[in-house]
Amino acid sequence: MTATTSTPAPRTVLHTPVIEWFEEHARDLPWRRPEAGPWGVMVSEFMLQQTPVNRVLPVYEQWLARWPRPADLAAETPGEAVRAWGRLGYPRRALRLHAAASAIKERHGGDVPRDHAKLLALPGVGEYTASAVASFAYGQRHPVLDTNVRRVFARAVTGTQYPPTATTAAERHLARALLPEDPQSAARWAAATMELGALICTARSPDCGSCPVAEQCAWRLAGSPAHEGPARRGQTYAGTDRQVRGKLLAVLREAHDPVPQSQLDAVWHDPVQRARALDGLVSDGLVEPLAGGMYRLPH
DNA sequence: TAATCGTGGCA
DNA sequence: TTGCCAAGATT
Numbered sequence: 001m002t003a004t005t006s007t008p009a010p011r012t013v014l015h016t017p018v019i020e021w022f023e024e025h026a027r028d029l030p031w032r033r034p035e036a037g038p039w040g041v042m043v044s045e046f047m048l049q050q051t052p053v054n055r056v057l058p059v060y061e062q063w064l065a066r067w068p069r070p071a072d073l074a075a076e077t078p079g080e081a082v083r084a085w086g087r088l089g090y091p092r093r094a095l096r097l098h099a100a101a102s103a104i105k106e107r108h109g110g111d112v113p114r115d116h117a118k119l120l121a122l123p124g125v126g127e128y129t130a131s132a133v134a135s136f137a138y139g140q141r142h143p144v145l146d147t148n149v150r151r152v153f154a155r156a157v158t159g160t161q162y163p164p165t166a167t168t169a170a171e172r173h174l175a176r177a178l179l180p181e182d183p184q185s186a187a188r189w190a191a192a193t194m195e196l197g198a199l200i201c202t203a204r205s206p207d208c209g210s211c212p213v214a215e216q217c218a219w220r221l222a223g224s225p226a227h228e229g230p231a232r233r234g235q236t237y238a239g240t241d242r243q244v245r246g247k248l249l250a251v252l253r254e255a256h257d258p259v260p261q262s263q264l265d266a267v268w269h270d271p272v273q274r275a276r277a278l279d280g281l282v283s284d285g286l287v288e289p290l291a292g293g294m295y296r297l298p299h
Numbered sequence: 300t301a302a303t304c305g306t307g308g309c310a
Numbered sequence: 311t312t313g314c315c316a317a318g319a320t321t
Contacts, residue, residue, distance in 0.1 A: 048317040055307075055316090089305030089316095096319080126319045146317045166300080194317065203315060204310075234313060237305080246305055284304090 022192035038112035038137035079297025096124025143175035148197025159218030
């Protein structure tokens, strides 16, 4: 077989335009700057889980200024982490980031581990975050499959408007097959495909006119067919336990002393749901019950 | 596998 | 206004 007759791997067609686009259009985000370091990268990845960049930015800056190293955070109470988390949402992430910092201090001498398996073993670190930290902080070669990359691959390569609901083995194989050989290029590719999904190949209204691979996008070449099958399950919020948990925790975040039960009772009318939400927060470790019906963030 | 877990901006 | 969506992890 000769080079001229063999079919080029998809990555040889997509790499260059996507990475060149990234070189020119990448946002200057604080966790991408060299001074962020592995800890900055890890903090950003926790905060960015299901949370938009613009909401993360100010909290990230305050967090790193207050706790510049994992050991600094580990020296605090978990409640302070929950308080500093503010309104980012999913406050269990704050608890897990605090626990991860403690594990880094205890098991890794205070340094964010480089090894993917050791990253994966940290609280709150799943497959995506382990790969992202190893890739972005340490320049390693790992497939990084977040919601942006999955959407870009679904469109550009597979030819569908949206990826499957849950990540499939086929998607992982594809991500692996598209990964550049050398680690530095692989890390750049990961960041570039994420950025393309975040800025151009967006979920609702992709800006195909600005896309560096529009001419070879399988979805466009197929006529941009609409998504088949049922719409994604809506995440109703009003009236749910989640909303009640959020209101309860907001009271405790604002208070710097233990709060009496009566003050928590004021946030929701239904006592059954209120109690269930509070119990859930306690069992999650987000709220600490004290004697005499008092509550506070965990110490 | 599917449900759960916050919050707020935008179409 | 309502529903969709946002750099997932855990159980």
